[in-house]
Amino acid sequence: MQASDQNFLNNHHYCPCYAEDAGTISAGEAIDLFNLAGSLLSVVGLDGYFKRINPAFEKVLGYDRATLLNTPFMDFVHPDDRAKTGAEMEKLQTGQPTLYFENRYRCPDGIYKWLAWTVTPIVRSRLMYAVAQDISDRKALETSARQHQERLQFALQGSNDGIWDWNLLTDQVYFSPRWKSMLGFAEDEIGDNLEEWSARVHPDDLERVLTTVRDHLAGETPFYVSEHRARCKDGTYKWILDRGRVLYDATGRAIRMVGTHTDISDRKELEQQLKTARAELERRVQERTEQLQETNAILAERETLYRTLARHIPNGSVVLFDRDLRYFLCEGEELKPCGLDPEEMVGKSLAEVFPEEVCRTLEPQYRDALDGLPSEREIFYRGQMYETRAVPVRDERGEIFAGMVLTQNITGRKMIELELQESERRTRSILDRSEAVIYLKDLQGRYLFVNRQYEKLCGITNEEIPGRTDYDIFPATVADRFVENDREVIAKGTACRFEEIIPLPEGARTYLAIKFLLTDNNGRPYAICGISTDITERKQAEEILRGNEQRLREIIERMPVLINALDERGNFVMWNDECERVTGYTRDEVIGRSELFDKLYPDPEYLREKLHEWRDRGDNYRDWEWKIVCKDGATKTIAWSNISADYPIAGWASWGIGVDVTERERTAAILRRSEEKYRELSEAIEQFIWISGPDGSIDYCNRYFYTYTGLTPERILGGTAIETVHPAERDRVIEGWNRARDRREPYEFEYRCRRGSDGTYRWFLGRVNPTFDDGGRIVRWLGRAIDVDDRKRAEMRLQKQTLELERLNTALQNAAEELTRRNQELDRFAYVVSHDLKAPLRAIANLSEWIEEDLTGELSADTRRNLDLLRGRVYRLDAMIDGLLAYSRVGRIKTRPETVDIRRLITEVLDSLDPPAAFTLDTRVDVPPLQARRLLLFQVLSNLIDNAIKHHHRSDGHIEVVAIDTGEEYEFSVRDDGPGISPEFHEKIFEIFQVLKPRDKSESTGIGLSLVKKIIDTEGGHLSIDSREGEGTTFTFTWPKAPLFPDTDAR
Incomplete structure (x- = not known):
């Protein structure tokens, strides 16, 4: 270990990266841990520089150690992250640790890497201890x-x-x-x-x-x-x-x-309507079948009656009448319900039995039968509908001797026919409203019926369609496919599905056609029904899905986790890029083989135990760690998760997702040691630190809490510390805590806490944060509180001072209003004075001109010179009055800022001054159009340029006007090559009425430069002079980029 490392360790023994006492870990071991850590460990000063970094910084960011230590770390931070990084630094400077924070650091190649930080500040040492992780891959x-x-x-x-x-x-x-x-x-x-x-x-x-x-x-x-x-x-x-x-x-x-x-409301409604219509149709068909069966029975009975003339006729009757239209035989059950007695009818005529209106219908039919003309009629009698059929009755010679009328009550049949017509209308309406294309063809392919959707699709009406075939409507190649599909339906005798492509003017559309046979009562097919649904969008979606599946496979192959799969025989069928990177084995070495297990797990006993446990677990487990041996011989820990049972994939008997947790295990050990140090740190700092359960009951408090409050662990743990809170704040603290617990959000609060030693209260700033488990449930609350009593009392003093300032501000506003009133009075006074003074001056000037005109030729040279001198003094006094008025109005006259083009403004100034022809003037303007009060800037430039012309000792003088942008303001200068001004007069020339030449030799009023200075001072600028006698003069002034009163009128 180098001496510098040892000294640093000795001077910062409280760093959580090192041990506090030799009993835990030695200083050398601490240095080794610091340098060997895979995480980015550092000690950072509150001045913004790294004080110490471990080698992981150089490895991850790519800079050498000297660059990282000698450069403010904010220079490496991405520009978009600097504001939030600065805000986090401000929190750290108050002693508040950073549990998690992300930002981007620039590497030498210009690429930025994402880092996740955990930082603990030690304010008294002006240091921070930081741990960072490279999360760039996760961010990507x-x-x-x-x-x-x-x-x-x-x-x-x-x-x-x-x-x-x-x-x-x-x-x-x-x-x-x-x-x-x-x-x-x-x-x-x-x-x-x-x-x-x-x-x-x-x-x-x-x-x-x-x-x-x-x-x-x-x-x-x-x-x-x-x-x-x-x-x-x-x-x-x-x-x-x-x-x-x-x-x-x-x-x-x-x-x-x-x-x-x-x-899908429309589809559901259509399905319900079709279901109802189908049920109704089946019911009607059943009723019609029953009616037909009944009719057949009646016909059979009628035939028997014809043969025997002695049977009852259900719902009908048979009568025989002679040529006089008199009945001589009447039989049938239907006569009595009609109010007719068969026996009483015999011998009576038609007119004697039926009302006149019925006779008018039946008599012609009867006579037609007697004339040999069979006929049928429908009559309405006594609320029932009857069908009458009259035929002649011939004798053995074939001569007609009577007529016979078979009468049938057809009321029920008529009602069925009407109901069937209504049912057909409703069915047609449903079919026409369907979004599907529906059609009927006979077994020869001729259309029988199409719905409205078919009409719109093919441009042919239902009235035009009967008898046409697919070849009459579609191109031959399309019709061939349709006919082939129809034949398949006929051959199979069951419903079939087909995807049929129909060319349309707007482009081809794909339809899913369901075709089935319609059969009669004997089960014989007589027609083909087709229902075709447009599935063009669905087919397009399927194409997109297939593309997505391909992209998903590419994603799986490139995902930064290990993904592999086995088939039923135990051979590998998936081995993604991460598997290759972690193990060193390529796909070509793995796919289709099973012997890789022996290479990855060379210990037979270990592999046998794992496979046995795998059989017990099945294909549904999470984070099961296996030790593998890579191709280079390195041993790594992989956490495997298998969800094959929940999400089976065809061809993959078992598949899993693995994460290389080798580094995580090493990091976990370091973090455990770091956690121990942080706990020691919490015991050492002078802040309240506590941990409570989900319900708020306290599980842990640090030593400072017990020292300050005088309470014991036995009294606090398992309960709360509300008794230490000032009675005035207890309800507010409890209410805020309950709200934070209900909303599952952090809670920050200020309160006064009682000190156990003397019973006094001091202000504290507390904050609690919830910690959640993987299921989103709160498992604990982490709390801390810092002593802010000095700050709180300073805030109270500041509040008192603020009230005093508000009172003074009100007084200043009243004074300003009084000053405004007096300025208005001064404006009125100045106007009156200027008017009263300038009027007689104009009269004197005019009078001298009239005298000179009236005495032309009689005036002596001295008299003429005196008159000129008189007018010059008058003009000077007039100019002096104008100057005084302008000087008095500076800062009081309302003018709004506007956009001013400096080049154009200088041109206007020169046009107003009319310098001598031999004078030259250069301009250099390097400023954009600016926001300023145009009149005031015009007066400044006009006075300075006019002075340079008026006081020049030559008629061929040179003037240079320069305007530049200095960054914070604009700078203007007016430079001439005139006689110059001695330094002792540099202050005097800005005083009002001060001139450097005798007044009888100069027309100057002595107001121009004082007016210039007052305008510049009022607008927030600065005026200076650089001049030596005989070396010319340079006036330089600055002008603010933003007016002092941008949103209001200046006065």
Whole structure:
């Protein structure tokens, strides 16, 4: 061990990576553990530099040790992660440890790696002890999985189905917008819990659906499929096809269940209508058959009556009449129900037996029979419908001597015919409303009937279809396939399924055709019925599924876990990339062979024990660790999980998923030792640390808690410490704790805690966090509290000072309002004074010009010079008044900021000044258009450039105007090559009315530069001068990038 390592160890003996006493581990061993650890171990200063790192840093990040130690660690952090990393540092500086935190570190090749950190701060030493793990591979897998999930969700959204995603760990459920809108709800009207679904399942369906879900969760079914009714927002129900599947994590634990939600109400309604129509049709056919059988019986009886003239006629009668239309024989059961007595009818005429309206119908029929003309009529008599058939009766010579009328009550038959017509109409309506294509052909392939969907598909009506064949409607190649399928149905005599492709103008469509024979009462087939359903989208989905299966196999082969499979003979049939990487054996060495077991497990006794245990466990186990010997001779530990029993795959008799946990075992040992050190640390720090069970009963408190409160473990453990909380805070603390426990969320609170030594109370900031098991249940609460009494009292003092500042601010606002009022009065005064002074000045100037014009030629040179001098003084006084007004208004006149183009502004200034023709002016503007008060900036540049022109000692002077961006502000300079200004006058020239030349030799008012300085000061800039006598003058001023009052008028 180097001396520097030993010194560092001695100076930081409290680091959780090292032992506190020689009885646990030596300093040299601690250094060895630190250097040999596979995790990234470091000691970091609160100044942002690594103080010590182990070699794992160089191995993972690729930098040398010096670079990592001499560079602020924030320089390695990804720009997008620096803000949250800085926030985490602020928490650490308060003494709050980081249990888990992720960010990205840049490697020399520009690639970023994901690191997961656990950090413990030691504030008094301004150090932090950090452990990091490289989780880049896991992050890449998460990204890939998320992208796959997004693609899947996009595909599902395109199908117009609803989507649901049930988190089995948190019991939260995601319902897609389509899921909600399918039931008539808006996006925000349904929450994210399972009750939103179960409460809407029809009560009659709920238990069946829940049983289906439980069966799938138990692994008894490969998929969850349910057809049930779901209640809509308006209270109605829709039939829903619900399909889903459970997703498992790498350990085989069920974590999610996702699926789709399809509205099948129309299909269900059609199925019900078809079922009802079929039942009705069968009933009608049965009734019709019975009626026909009854009619046949009647005909047989009638034939007997003709032969014997002595039998009763069911529902009918036979009468014989002579040429006078008088009855001489009347028989039949139907006569008495009609109110006729057969015996009384004999000898009576037609008119004597029946009413006049019946006679008008029957008499022509009777006479036709006597004339040798058989006839049939239907008459309505006494609420019944009768069919009458009249025939002549001939004697032995063939002459007609009488007529015979056979009368049949056909009321029942008529009603059956009407009902059959109505049934046929309803059936036709159902068939026409079906989304399926339905058609009938005779056994020769001629169409008998097609429904409306067929008409729309093929552009031919049901009236035009009879007698046509497939060759009349489709291309010959398509018709050949249809005819061949029809022949197969006839040959087999059973229903057959076919996939038939139909060319349409918009493209070919694939239909699933179910064809079956229709038979008569004797079982003889007389027609073929076909029902074809469009499955084009389903076929496309199957193609996509096959592609997905191929991609899934590629994913399995490239997944970062070991996946292998055995066939029935024990030969390997799957050996993915991770198996090759971990064991060193390639697929070519493994697939189709079983002898690899002897190489991976060379110890026969170990292999025999494992295989025996495997037989006992079966193909359903989790995280079963096996020791394997790799091709290079290294021994590794693999945790195998086998779910073949739950998810069998064809051709794979047994398959498993393995994770190389060799490194994890070593890391676990290090973490156990680290946990012991952290526990020692919790006993050493001056914070409350406690652990409680799910119900809040305390299991552990650190030494500082007992020292501060004066309580004993016997009094605290198994109970609570609420008695130490100030009575004023107890109800609030209990209420917050109950809320956190119910919501299963962290809870942070401030409270006063009683000190056991003197009974005084100090303020503490406490926080408890729940810890969950794999099933999402709270197993414990971790709590800590730090003494914030000094901070709390400082906050109270600050609150008091804030109230005082608010009072002073109110006073300042009142003073500002008074100042505004006085400024307004000053503006009015300045206007009046300027008007009253400038009016007589203009009169004096005009009067001197009139005098000069009136005395032209009479004025002496001295008089003319005096008049010129008079007007010059008048003009100077007028300019001085304008200057005074401008000076007084600086900071008080309202002007809003606007976008100013500096190049254009300088051009306007020069146009307003009109310099001598020999003057030259250069500009260099390197600033963009800026937000400023244009008038004020114009006045500044105008005064400075005007001074440079006016006070130049030559008529061919040179002026340079420069504008640059310094980063924080804009800088302007006006440089001339004039006579210059001596340094002793640099301050004087900015005073109002100060000039460097006698007033009789200069037209200056002495206000321009003082006005410039006041404007720049008011706008938040700075003005300076650089000049020497005879060397020219440079005025430099700065201008802020943002106006001092950007959203209000400046005054």
